[in-house]
Amino acid sequence: MVDLVFKGEEGKPVATLVGANCINIILGRNGSGKSRFLRLVDSYIANDNNYRAVYVTPERTGSFQRDGNIETNMASPGWTVNVRRANQVQNGFSFKAMSHLALRNAENAYLRRLQNTDARGRSFQTDCLDPIGKMLANVSIEQGTPDFLFRTFDGTLVNPTELSSGESETIAVASEVLSFFLSVDPSKINVLLLDEPDVHLHPDLQARFGQYLLDRLAALDESARKKVVVCIATHSTALVCVLANSEFAVVGTKEFDSQTVQLSTVSEDIKKVAPFFGHPLSLSLSNDPMLILEGEDDERVWQQAARSAQGKIRVFPVLAHSVDQQSDLEVFCDKMLRSIYDQPKAYSLRDGDGTPGPLSAVGCVTRFRLQCYAIENLLLSDECLGKLGTDWIRFQALAEEWMANNAGHKDLPLLRELVSSNDRLKNVKIKNLRLLIVAIAKSTKPWEVVVGQTLAGVKGLQPTSTTGFSIFDFLGDGMRETFLS
Template sequence: MQIQELVNNAKFTVLLGKNGSGKSTLLRKIDSSGNFSTKYITPERGGTLKYEPGVEHNISNNPNWLRDTRRKNRTENFRQQSTAQFRNLEVMVLREIEKDLSKRKDENYTFDTTINYINELLPNINLKRSDRGFEISNDQDEAVDENNISSGESELIALSIEVLVFSRSTQDNKVLLLDEPDVHLHPDLQHKFVEFVEKIATEFNFRVVLATHSTAIVGAFKEGADLQIVPITEKNQNEFSFFKYDPVCHEILPVFGAHPLSSHFNKTPILLVEGEDDKRVFEQIARSSQGAIRYYPCVVGSVDEMNKWENWLNTFLPSIYDDPKAFSIRDLDDSSQSDINDIGFVRRTRLNCYAIENILLTNECLLKHGYNPEDFCLKIGQWVDLNPEHQTTKTLINLRDNFDQRRTRKIKDVRNVILALLGTAKPWEVLVGQLIATELQASGTDENSLRTYLGDKVVETLFS
């Protein structure tokens, strides 16, 4: 996919990649391509929110001055430029009201309506109109000098002014190019800013291409947003793959944290699991192993979704980490299923038992609760005699009569009865997690051992 096609493919495009991967290079290519009406926001934005007449003079007398000063990684007086544009924003909004009869009739629609868009981003301060453009006040309506607010608050004010000014541009085919808007912003402010950009871009009909290495930015877009995520792995990249918005984004991205270049992921890699039960088992494994076994289990929803999630990770992990790795684990379900191959950076595994609850019937679990297989079958028989009309009785009889095949039988409907027969009050997920964490190393290799139920690849990949 070429650059023009890439930009036109979605309303919101996120370029995701590590530092130095070429995100800024691509944004500047879009800016200089001549195919769009653009505004490029520099990644390193210096200065203070101070009105400087000379900056406004340059903007007024040279239409290309802003564009020319921002075609580099750092703009020293970026915030002064934004402050100067605030005065222009006021004129643009007042003219908008003048031309739109419905807005003229709406007494509540004023320039303050636009200022409120900015103030909604700021939890502790507010902007007000003033002779020089705006002034800042705190919650007690006391004036605050621009040098006494945080860098994050300064960033939000400057960026929001830039977005609002661009929204009023009368050009066609508009594309706002935001280079690392997450700089200086805490994850909650990143989330607020994305919501703001999404709202303004939708209301005023322009596209946004945003470069970041913050997964908090990506995860802030609304479910159903016309969003594509594009991994950038090298400078001067000419061909691009993309991933359209999917629930995968909201489920997986928080795993990586606000700043994916941290070491958290390498210490606790993601593990895709089929359901909430499996997630609870792996959470218990981590607790019971006292940190020796660490995964971040992420529920995919169903086994049918597993391939999509695995491919997502394989596509995007290289744009986030230098040493990408992830894991997935499936139930065996059908005992005729063959081994499963890895997908790139994703190590794929499959249990060697029908589902993870079958570990309740391993030799290790039975022995831990004082049973051998023969004694446990007698216990099942006693329960059946006492509960002949119970809804699970037929399933338990079938299990008892085919106990040598218990590794591959579906026991989901009777697992709570099995717990009762074992004589434990623990939730089954806790019991299974504790068994894996504490008994695996001493497990035997016979056909009903814990090691056999997990399978060689699961043991070697996830627990070695």
Template sequence: MKISELSGETSRLSGLNNINIIMGRNGAGKSRFLRDIDQKARRNEQEFHVRYISPERAGSFQRNGNVLTNMSRDAEWLQRNRAVNQASDFKSASATLFSDAEKLYLRRLSDIPEIRNDPTRNFKSDRLSKINRLLTNISLELGNTDYEFRSLSDHRVIDPSQISSGESEAVTLAAEIIYFFDTLDLEKFNVLLLDEPDVHLHPDLQARLGKLIISMLDEFKTHADIIAICLSTHSSPLVCSLAASPYVSIGTKSFAVNEISLKPASDELRKIAPFFGHPLSLSLSEDVALILEGEDDERVWQQAARTSQGLIKVFPVLAGSVDQQSQLEDFCVNLLNTLYDNPVAFSLRDGDGATDSLQHRLPLRRYRLRCYAIENTLLTNPCLAAMGITWEEFVAAAEKWPGNNQTHSDLKLIAELVKSKDRFRHKKIKKIRQLICSIVGCKKPWEVVVGQAIGALTKEDLENSNMLIDFLGEEMVSNVIFGNVINS
């Protein structure tokens, strides 16, 4: 049922793709445009399954009995309540919908052998983890009777009304997006209308929300012909995050013009997106680009920048592969001197078993980790300290761990780690990186642990050196973390 356009009573959106970005100045009528499409699509319910998510979403992400009653008694209540800005109880309804999404996922788990027979897939890994990738200080977890927010620092329960507005917005939008995909009507054309989803979100969160949308489309790519997400936004980070995907087209809404012709995102936009997708950081704190090989590294350095409370002035740029990292390095070298008087940029690669240094290509300074990959730093003393333990305490816990896990697939690897002389410094440990945290009872994602340890480094650590600095590389730490760069 693939279609190429959507229309309202006065609006027309042509050149439809899976993700359709509508840009335009304030007052250009983007919200009216989306609502017009929403109203007509709802009247044609035999052909369309449509959901509209309004801007300025009020309330707290916790289920509310009154909201549940209203939704149960009146099928149109949710749509009417959300047809305005500042929709009351928006987030309470989102929490209810996410609870429904859990039930629907469990039904899919029961009905689809590919999911049921994969031991790595469950609601926590496939759904909750997607939401928690948006968050840095809290996590959303399954409680005894409802979802609950917990602090990553001490694992205490936090009332939903007490989390930050940005975190609340991120959780709500993620829940709505997940619910949309888990309730696809395979007999209709499914449309999700997102009106300014970037409201109240930090640029990092905006970019990560884009990645969540792409990951859900990847999961449901077999149904791509019946899915269209249309979003209006002013956000460069969100646009640049989404533009990395082949699913994306972009159009502009002008004043008094009710027709938008979408065009696929260009290769050029995808290439420059990582450098210009974080304008807020660049303008306010003069952050320096740090090109990284993968998403794991990106999350670590985002956490490190936050933990340092502004002392680490970098914004991570995700390459995604070694080849793309080389392309971004070339692009950086060729462009930066034309934009800035005294440009500086960094690139950090995995060690991958190599120990030789990389040659700088000024203004780009290139570094290689002095360990296999960023997760290997998890076993250094500062990272273990961030989990509240020492190496000796980890060894003791790891030696006891097999007693209750005799059939675990990684028993041999943990046993080898305990006996290793260099803590697997140059060995691939991707399979067991989160298991290392689990063995010692640490609830934090491993990326948070490493990021917190990096963000807590001081110049005194650099002067005296320590194990984490040794694994990262002293010159890299000096220049990237402490800004000791001399242009030459």
């Protein structure tokens, strides 16, 4: 951590970050001057050759599509900086058209990076666009000719003007973030100023954007990471809670009468409690029971299940980042709920990890264990294979054909073991195969969407498969009776 002092024309400090790290979260009440502070930093960085700055305004107007006038204006020195710093809609100004160009620039930067590397198995789609698409529940973003394309998961093309506000906001801000990280200048301190990136985003989506930002930071090598400073002005506890789990994040408060923000690390105790407050809107709008989950994959699956079920599956996913944290959250949740409610109830779902079996409750927290190794194993249930448009016999045939055409693939031994198994490797770790399973079945859906939509689709149904590989067999009777009956 370092102190960053931004000086004015006479060399006097005008804005200071004390204890800055890679990610600097700036909190403060409305009117305390968070936005003004970021614009002040931006304005003085513009006069210092030691810095490179990108400012993302909260006024993100327009549609995410190409605009020739915007591209022409952006070619003029200083135009982009001045328009964004004004922080308000101006004549013909479309922030999202600028973000569209930023994504095009990111594509060019990515391709330049691959020129002198072994690029086998890599592409802008998989490395850059798919992570953006994973944040979205209903659409994906693809490389098109000549422009980016948006599709629903049933393949229907969506016009950029028809994207929801949350979808277009997410794509625009993610494009800015991607462009910034792909263009880090190792000779300068690179400063990304995000002013309320959570605007128009549901708390779940705010949290996913926070993880996206962390993933982009993690993709940098250590030397480049040391040259990056991200400053985020926000009111979002969902975003703060996700970022606070990073070793690179610090938090500070902008006071009304000060241009100095004192930043500090987040304590471990707060990190453990934070997930319970990560989605305040969800928590206030429903009485959905908490379901503490072991990892981000489980969280995405159950979020998708709840969305796809349109209210029929009532659950409030809470993320634990480790088994130990899950245990701590179970104990904390029991104490907290019993102190508030007369009839408290919460749930916790753990991976099978090869040894499925029952778990005892922790007070008012009913604990379940998957009757398979992990959440991705559900992909091989009869219902999920059906969602992928196949069944086990046909999948085996497709996999045999794929293996014949990809003899050198690193995951071939595990795939061959799966295809020849009698139990579909139900209690074996298949994490490396989950994307392959979807691809072999010739589906474009993310695997988490497949599992989540399948869970939503079996809500209220009784098991019909007698193979022993129903999705209910993978989940266990307790989960079926509690959430799906």
